[in-house]
Amino acid sequence: MPSPLPSRASAAGPVPGRYDRFLILGAVCLAGLVLPLSFTAPPVAIPAIAAELGGSPVALNWMTNAFMLAFGSCLMAAGTLADTYGRKRVFSIGIVAYAIVSLLLALAPSLAVLNGLRIAQGVAAALALAGGNAALSQEFHGPARIRAFSLLGTAFGLGLAFGPSLAGWLVQTQGWRSVFLSSLAIALLATVFGVPRMRESRDPDAAGLDxxxxxxxxxxxxxxxxxxxxxxxxxxxxxxxxxxxxxxxxxxxxxxxxxxxxxRPMLDLSLLKYPRFVGAQLLPIGTGFCYLALIIVLPVRLIGIHGLSALNAGLMMIALSAPMLVVPFLAAVLSHRIAAGTLCAAALLLAAAGLVWLGVEAAAGSVHGLIAPMLLIGAGSAVPWGLMDGLAISVVPKERAGMAAGVFGASRVSGEGIALAITAAALAGLLQLRLSSAIGVDGATLTQAAQRLATGDAARAQALLPQLDAAALVHSYDAAFAWLMYGLAGLTAAIAGVVFALLGDASAHEPAALAEPARDDRIELADEPAC
Incomplete structure (x- = not known):
């Protein structure tokens, strides 16, 4: 396939120096850290928010759902806005709006106002992520780009992994409003240090928003x-x-x-003809099954079923999250010798093996025996997590970087949401089968008990099924949890195989040759105001 023509970039302002590019990378990584914090941290504050503001369980759950809904549904449009009106402009508007909304959330007088502001926060987060990813792709090239996106993926993973621990400490020491003030502080840092040093760039062929x-x-x-x-x-x-x-x-x-x-479509559907583009969208689904699902279900098992304290459970979860601190950088180094697509597929298989090991330990009722397989799963998940942002951007021509960032962001949020929903439904279904075989009956009460047990409410489940003692409930949960791990391992391995077939020789170092032979792969650069 022919390569695109060389980029004829023009800039009205000076090219950022190494120090400025470092600050730009730091700003985008801060945005990559604070956005998943907005998803994982506020749910920890729900009990404290309910105590002060009141509200039904459904309304309280929508504090999380409202952000995820707005964030996921606006990402693709945000990417198109970045290509059309400028990556720096969209990032700047998004991160500033995110900071303002975070301040308003900390001052929210009621749950209804808080939920409404969470929708606005999700829209701002979509603008910041799509604009930041696209802007980053314009500042780094070759091996530097894969290192930059590895750092961004690491920041995103750390936000997901350590958000609950940070929120728990803030709620306990400073109150629930401090959770949103921490997001404000991080967003302000990204704005002050990154935005003034960015260059404006856009798709020169953009014909307005679709x-x-x-x-x-x-x-x-x-x-x-x-x-x-x-x-x-x-x-x-x-x-x-x-x-x-x-x-x-x-x-x-x-x-x-x-x-x-x-x-001039917002999504060039012809890109779906390219295996690499499709393969890049599968990576967050794979990590959703092998990593993100465990962030949700493991604390439930440790705290709700086996009675660990929140602090001890949080310390155990570090085994799953700690590899995110190191492995993405190692993956970036290895990608100089091994294609990034091959590395991602092999790492997903490693995570699948860890899931099988985790299932074996869970079936035996082990708690501390989970630490070693959690480390293996975390290491396997961290490789694609650190590389997939760069791959998603690199497999399209550079002038459509915003589109690629938006599509990948939408795929990530939708894929991870589907993975979480499938995991939750599968665990409840497996628990219902185990409980039914234990007592020999089925019905609405059994279904309700299974759902309670799936959320870690063992006391309510036992009250609904008095014929089972606590030990029998724990044994049923452990067996169902083990089979869930085996199922997640199978899904992860299957995705690894498809990823290798579609993306095996893809590298995140340089853009793939997706453009037409006669297409002028230009990037318009202008030193324009941020907003």
Whole structure:
């Protein structure tokens, strides 16, 4: 396949020096750290928020769901905005708006106001992430780019992994409002140190925002997110869940129809012909099954089922998260000798082996025996986590970097949400099978008990099933948890095989040759104001 023509970049301002580029990278990585913190940290503050502001369980859960809904559904449109109106401008608007909304969240007088602000925070986060990723791809090239995106992936993973621990400490020592003030502080650092040093860049061929494509894609992703978020609680057969998923499928068909007819679509559907582009979108789904799902279900098992304190459970979870501090950098070094796609596939297989090991230990009722397989899973997950952002950007021509960042962000959020929903539904289903075989009956009470046990509420589950003692409930949970691990291992291994087939020789060092032979792969650079 022919390579794209060399970039004829022009800049009205000076090229940032090494120190300025380092600050730009630091600013985008701070954004990459604070955005997942916004997803994982606030749920820890729910009890404290409920004590002060009140609210039903459903309303309290929407404090998390509102952010995820807005964030996931706006990412693709945000990427198009970055390509059209400038990556620096979109990042600047997003990170400043994120800081302002974080301050307002810390001052929220009611739960209704807080949930509304969480929607605004999700939109701002989408702008910051899509604009920041695209801007980063313009400042770093060759081996430096893969190192930069490895650091960004590490920051994202650390935000997911350590967000609950940070939030727990803040809530306990400073109150729940300090959780949002910490996000404000990090966003201000990113704004002050990064934005003034960025150069503006955009797609020179952009013909304005594809409004029909943007609206249909945002609505499609919103309905998909609603269906995925509500399915574990309502059930997959619930009317609202089915309606949301059907509506999402219909809007997807509309989106494809709109994009195939648009002169300058927000998503170039012809990119789906390229295996590398498709393979890059599968990586966050793989890490969703082998890593992110464990961040959710492991604390439930450790605290709710085996009675560990929150502090001890948090210390054990470090085994899963600690590899994120080191492994992405090692992966960046190895990628100079081994293709990044091959590394990612091999690492996912390593994580799958760790999941099998974790299942064996769980079936035996072990607690501390989980530490070694957690380290193996964390190490295997950290490789694609550190490389997949760079791969997602590198497999498209540089002038569509914002589009690539938006598509990959939407794929990541949607894929991870689906992975979490499947994991939650599978655990509840496996628990229902184990409990049914233990007592020999089935029914609504058993279903409710299984759902309670899946969320770590062993006391309520035992109250619903008095014929089972606490030891029998724990044994049933451990057996179901083990089979869940085996299932996640199988899914992770299958994704690893597909990733290797599609992405095996792909490198995150240089852009793939996806452009037409006669296409001018230009990047317009202008030293323009941020906003």
């Amino acid at each position: 409004w029909r494509g943007s609206l249909s894609s945002t609505a499609m992703l919103a309905l998909l997110t609603i269906g995925v978020l509500e399915a574990p609680e309502r059930g997959w057969s619930d009317g609202w869940v089915i309606a949301a998923l059907i509506g999402s499928a219909a809007l997807l068909a509309l989106f494809v129809r709109v994009e195939t007819r648009a002169a």
